[in-house]
Amino acid sequence: MAAADLTTHPGHLARRLQQAHYLLWNAMVSEEVTSPQFAVLNTLVAEPGLDQRTVGERVGLDRSTIAEVISRLGRRGLLDKVRDPQDGRRSLLHLTDEGARTHRRLTVRTARMNQVFLAPLTADERTVFFDLIRRVADAAEGLRNPEEPID
C-alpha cells in the first residue's frame, strides 16, 4: 500500500496551521498568556459573570480543559471565581482589573499578529479562508453536538 499524501489531509493541515500560529503567538503576542487563555478573557469582557461551563462552550473547550485554563488564570490574578449563591453548583467568573488590563494590551498585539499571519492572503482570500474553515468546523462540531432532536 502506498503512503498517503498528507498535504490533502485536512486534519494534518489543521494541526500544522495551529502549531504555526502557536509559535507566532509566542513571538508576537505573549509568552505568559496563551491563545486559549486570551479567548477566555475575551469572553468574560463580553459577558461578565458567566459560569465555567458556559465559558467553555463559548470558546470551544471541554469541561476539564476549561477548568485548568481558568485555574491558571485565577492563580495569576486575572480573574475571580465566586460560588453562585443562587445555584451552589456553579462558579461565576469575573475579570480582575489586572485581567481587563491584560486583555486590552493583548487585543492590540493580537491584531498585529493576525496581520502577519494572514499576510500571504489577499483580502478576498481571507474572507474565503474564514468562511471555509468556519463551515467545516461548525459542521464537524454539529456531528457531536446534535441539535435538540424532534420529540
Place this chain on the structure above:
Amino acid sequence: MAAADLTTHPGHLARRLQQAHYLLWNAMVSEEVTSPQFAVLNTLVAEPGLDQRTVGERVGLDRSTIAEVISRLGRRGLLDKVRDPQDGRRSLLHLTDEGARTHRRLTVRTARMNQVFLAPLTADERTVFFDLIRRVADAAEGLRNPEEPID
C-alpha cells in the same frame, strides 16, 4: 475596550478545526492510534529507515514531541528503533509487520473520515481550502525556519 470577534481570528479557528477533527478521528478512524501517530507511520511507509529528527521534520513535530510519539509506537510494537552503526547519535526507524498492517487499515478509514469532514465543501472549495491553509502554514513556518541566509 470592546471584546474581539474570535470568528475572525485565524488561530482560534485553527484550534476549533483541529479539535473537531480530533473528535471525528476518534469516532471514525481509531481510538488507539492518533492522527499524529498515523502521520509517523505514513512517513515510514514512504521512507523506511529515516532517523527520528527527519521524521519529525516531515510531519511537523519538534524533537521532544516526536520522541514521545515514537516511544509510544515502539511500545505498542508498531515500529523498531535501531542505533545507526554509521552514526552513533542517530536511531533509524522501520515499521514492523504489525505497523504496516495498521497503516493499511487506517489509510482506508482515514479516507472515509476525510470525506465526512469535508462534506460541507464542494470539490472546488476543497481545493481552495487546502491551498489557503497550506500557504498560511508554510509562510508562518518559514518565519521561524529561515532559509539558508545569503552568506
Place this chain on the structure above:
DNA sequence: CCAGATTAATCAGGGCACTGAGTATTTTTG
C-alpha cells in the same frame, strides 16, 4: 416530600506540543 435524574465542577489518566538544559557522538578547525 423525597427518591431518582440532571447538572456543574473536580479528579485521574493518556496523549500532543513547546522550551531550555543536559549527554553522547560526530564533525570541523586551528
Place this chain on the structure above:
DNA sequence: CAAAAATACTCAGTGCCCTGATTAATCTGG
C-alpha cells in the same frame, strides 16, 4: 591530532485537550 562546534537524542517543566469516574447541588415526578 586535540579543542571547539554542531548534531541527535533525552529529560524536566508547562500548558492544551480529551474521556471516564466521582462528588455535590439542584430539579423533577410520583
